Amino acid sequence: MDKLGRYQDAVVQAVAPLAPERVRLSLASGRRLAEPVHALRPAPPLTCSAMDGFAVRAADVTGPARLQVVRAIFAGDLPGAPLGPGQAARIYTGAPLPPGADAVVREEAAREEGAWVSFRAPVREGEHVRPQGEDVPAGGLALEAGARLGPRQLGLCVAVGVQEVVAVRRPRAVVLATGDEVVRGRTPDSNGPVLEAALAALGAEVELRRVPDDLDALTGELRGALAAADAVLTVGGVSVGARDHVRAALERLGAEVRVHGVPMKPGKPFLFALSGGKPVFGLPGSPSACLVAFEVFVRPALLRLAGAARPFRRRLELRLAAPLRGKPGRARLIWARLDDDGRVRPIGRDAAQIRGPALADALVVAPSEAGELAEGTPVETWLLEEGR
Numbered sequence: 001m002d003k004l005g006r007y008q009d010a011v012v013q014a015v016a017p018l019a020p021e022r023v024r025l026s027l028a029s030g031r032r033l034a035e036p037v038h039a040l041r042p043a044p045p046l047t048c049s050a051m052d053g054f055a056v057r058a059a060d061v062t063g064p065a066r067l068q069v070v071r072a073i074f075a076g077d078l079p080g081a082p083l084g085p086g087q088a089a090r091i092y093t094g095a096p097l098p099p100g101a102d103a104v105v106r107e108e109a110a111r112e113e114g115a116w117v118s119f120r121a122p123v124r125e126g127e128h129v130r131p132q133g134e135d136v137p138a139g140g141l142a143l144e145a146g147a148r149l150g151p152r153q154l155g156l157c158v159a160v161g162v163q164e165v166v167a168v169r170r171p172r173a174v175v176l177a178t179g180d181e182v183v184r185g186r187t188p189d190s191n192g193p194v195l196e197a198a199l200a201a202l203g204a205e206v207e208l209r210r211v212p213d214d215l216d217a218l219t220g221e222l223r224g225a226l227a228a229a230d231a232v233l234t235v236g237g238v239s240v241g242a243r244d245h246v247r248a249a250l251e252r253l254g255a256e257v258r259v260h261g262v263p264m265k266p267g268k269p270f271l272f273a274l275s276g277g278k279p280v281f282g283l284p285g286s287p288s289a290c291l292v293a294f295e296v297f298v299r300p301a302l303l304r305l306a307g308a309a310r311p312f313r314r315r316l317e318l319r320l321a322a323p324l325r326g327k328p329g330r331a332r333l334i335w336a337r338l339d340d341d342g343r344v345r346p347i348g349r350d351a352a353q354i355r356g357p358a359l360a361d362a363l364v365v366a367p368s369e370a371g372e373l374a375e376g377t378p379v380e381t382w383l384l385e386e387g388r
């Protein structure tokens with residue numbers, strides 16, 4: 001991935017995170033934090049019981065013991081008056097421990113007789129007690145900058161009393177699917193909806209448009225897209241054919257074409273340009289090539305635009321479950337599936353395939369110098385994370 005990695009870095013580094021803004025938590029779902037979140041209140045909010053049972057002073061229960069039950073404390077109650085020596089309080093899960101109490105004996109290990117409770121075994125100080133702030137202390141770091149506010153992260157913010165966060169704006173992306181064949185519907189526009197869904201999954205707002213193979217029409221659409229969006233993706237028309245107009249249209253608009261042609265297979269004709277500081281990604285039309293170029297370049301760049309701390313897929317070195325054919329030259333990216341034994345099985349590599357990407361849960365990267373790779377060879381594997 002060495003040489004290709006340099007292209008990938010050049011594209012991803014050319015993109016900077018969008019402006020941060022302060023937003024209500026309810027509007028921040030799926031966005032990335034531009035600033036860390038610190039707890040405004042501790043979690044748990046008070047030192048509380050982890051069980052239904054009896055709050056005691058551990059020093060009173062060093063062996064079999066009998067204590068007087070002075071009151072009951074429920075979740076949501078205040079801790080109330082201190083517990084004196086020889087006293088116990090009935091307590092329920094999540095209820096605050098009264099001052100003086102330092103342990104809880106579970107219901108099942110206690111015998112209640114009127115106003116008294118007896119225990120057979122000793123109790124350890126701190127047993128079944130959740131100290132205030134054990135999870136996150138007040139002022140403590142709850143989430144780091146760059147973290148995505150998914151469902152569980154939103155829950156953490158609520159628990160630590162945070163109602164507003166500083167998050168990166170949701171990127172706006174326009175996808176222009178080019179080609180008379182997709183405008184007329186003779187070739188189904190399969191790439192457009194894939195990109196639309198994949199970008200939405202990254203937290204972007206997406207508009208998909210279809211454009212004929214006409215330089216003027218494409219130039220106009222690109223101008224409009226660049227005015228409206230933070231990032232523009234084109235599909236098709238980026239190779240050397242008579243109707244491949246993407247580069248020419250961008251040059252007409254004064255865009256700076258930074259990359260056109262990358263040492264990978266599939267996806268060789270990929271183009272990257274900047275126009276007024278905005279990224280434009282020219283993806284090949286052939287479905288597998290389009291989606292590989294999306295994985296290598298667009299996904300990490302968009303995640304960076306969206307403020308993500310770690311924009312790259314998780315990469316593991318896994319052994320091949322079957323030989324991988326091919327010759328040296330360009331880095332090869334192959335759709336693959338993880339076997340149950342942890343090996344990775346290639347599932348075809350024609351640039352036009354569409355079923356391979358749909359079945360895959362990983363991408364294997366064979367370096368440019370590699371020829372045929374034998375079964376069992378360790379290979380770089382990107383986890384696609386969607387599961388099966």
Ligand SMILES: Nc1nc2c(c(=O)[nH]1)N[C@H]1C(S)=C(S)[C@@H](COP(=O)(O)OP(=O)(O)OC[C@H]3O[C@@H](n4cnc5c(N)ncnc54)[C@H](O)[C@@H]3O)O[C@H]1N2
Binds near residue numbers: 189
């Ligand atoms: N003489 C050469 N020909 C080609 C070269 C080359 O270097 N010299 N490169 C090949 C490579 S590699 C690729 S990849 C393809 C990509 O070319 P384009 O990006 O210009 O794509 P198109 O020609 O417009 O379309 C290719 C193929 O994909 C279909 N397509 C287009 N858009 C969609 C869509 N939205 N959904 C589904 N399928 C789509 C289109 O109908 C074509 O079948 O070029 C090689 N040629």
Ligand code: MOO
Binds near residue numbers: 264266268286351352
């Ligand atoms: O690089 Mo193209 O994507 O092989 O067919």
